[in-house]
Amino acid sequence: MSAVLRAHDLGKKYGKRWALRDFTVDIPAGHVVGLVGPNGAGKTTLLKLAAGQLTPTSGTIAVLGGRPEAEPAQLAMIGFVAQDTPVYAGLSVADHLRLGARLNPGWDAALARDRLERLGLDPRHRAGKLSGGQRAQLALTLGLAKRPDLLILDEPVAALDPLARREFLQGLMEAVAEHELSVVLSSHLVSDLERTCDYLIVLVGSRVRAAGEVEELLATHHRLTGPRRDPDRLPAGQHVVSARHTDRQSTLIIRTDAPIHDPAWSVSQVTLEDLVLAYMDEPAPAPLRPVLEVKR
Numbered sequence: 202m203s204a205v206l207r208a209h210d211l212g213k214k215y216g217k218r219w220a221l222r223d224f225t226v227d228i229p230a231g232h233v234v235g236l237v238g239p240n241g242a243g244k245t246t247l248l249k250l251a252a253g254q255l256t257p258t259s260g261t262i263a264v265l266g267g268r269p270e271a272e273p274a275q276l277a278m279i280g281f282v283a284q285d286t287p288v289y290a291g292l293s294v295a296d297h298l299r300l301g302a303r304l305n306p307g308w309d310a311a312l313a314r315d316r317l318e319r320l321g322l323d324p325r326h327r328a329g330k331l332s333g334g335q336r337a338q339l340a341l342t343l344g345l346a347k348r349p350d351l352l353i354l355d356e357p358v359a360a361l362d363p364l365a366r367r368e369f370l371q372g373l374m375e376a377v378a379e380h381e382l383s384v385v386l387s388s389h390l391v392s393d394l395e396r397t398c399d400y401l402i403v404l405v406g407s408r409v410r411a412a413g414e415v416e417e418l419l420a421t422h423h424r425l426t427g428p429r430r431d432p433d434r435l436p437a438g439q440h441v442v443s444a445r446h447t448d449r450q451s452t453l454i455i456r457t458d459a460p461i462h463d464p465a466w467s468v469s470q471v472t473l474e475d476l477v478l479a480y481m482d483e484p485a486p487a488p489l490r491p492v493l494e495v496k497r
């Protein structure tokens with residue numbers, strides 16, 4: 202199966218500033234990919250590059266085997282729901298469906314209708330009068346009814362309360378199971394991604410810090426707690442992602458493929474949140490390359 206997203210040394214500059222740089226990944230199709238990072242990390246920039254809305258300053262990007270901005274057939278394979286659930290406030294729900302049908306050759310009218318019915322959204326309602334959660338669901342419905350192979354969602358649940366977030370993500374997961382599509386979604390909140398994603402990309406300060414299958418990331422990262430120790434003196438092959446020290450004790454998050462034998466350390470598992478926070482804490486790596494790439 203071809204890669205859903207393949208990028209090599211991808212970069213995007215606005216003026217003199219890099220919003221994204223040195224981005225290299227190779228993600229097989231069929232994943233739900235979470236893109237996490239703080240404000241300004243470059244998440245939207247990456248998603249817009251993948252959706253063909255921006256052109257790279259450097260490097261290459263291929264989505265579903267083609268150049269994202271290439272041609273209508275390529276664009277038809279990608280559904281993009283931009284940040285802030287973009288719907289037209291003055292148009293009714295039904296107008297949105299009509300517009301979707303006109304603009305998208307593969308439009309699945311039955312899917313859209315059924316989904317809105319299940320959600321209890323009245324087709325006559327104006328989008329401007331819907332709640333944030335309903336607007337997000339409408340935007341997701343439009344993205345799904347396009348029947349894309351890849352659905353890209355930029356912080357789709359940022360404005361929703363916890364219940365609406367859960368409903369939205371549940372709906373997304375049902376659609377993924379039903380239609381076998383790949384998804385890339387960004388969020389500030391690891392808890393949202395933890396529930397939905399099986400692949401994670403951590404972006405910080407315009408660079409990728411970690412990327413890989415969630416299971417593999419969790420299996421290769423560990424928390425070490427023990428007597429205070431200089432992190433530079435760990436065995437080769439143990440990469441320190443973050444380090445905290447008190448006078449007597451050190452707590453490290455490390456990445457390693459090998460077992461940890463040192464009896465001085467107490468070793469425990471990390472959660473996805475621990476892992477993401479550790480990478481956010483980490484100073485920029487040098488040389489500037491992702492510290493973890495997908496393994497085959």
Ligand SMILES: Nc1ncnc2c1ncn2[C@@H]1O[C@H](COP(=O)(O)OP(=O)(O)OP(=O)(O)O)[C@@H](O)[C@H]1O
Pocket residue numbers: 215216219220221238239240241242243244245246247
């Ligand atoms: N159109 C633009 N012109 C100039 N700079 C931009 C533009 N869009 C984004 N940037 C800058 O590029 C960097 C990355 O922005 P981007 O929107 O990709 O980050 P983000 O991770 O999506 O942030 P957030 O979580 O706040 O949405 C930021 O420093 C931002 O200020």
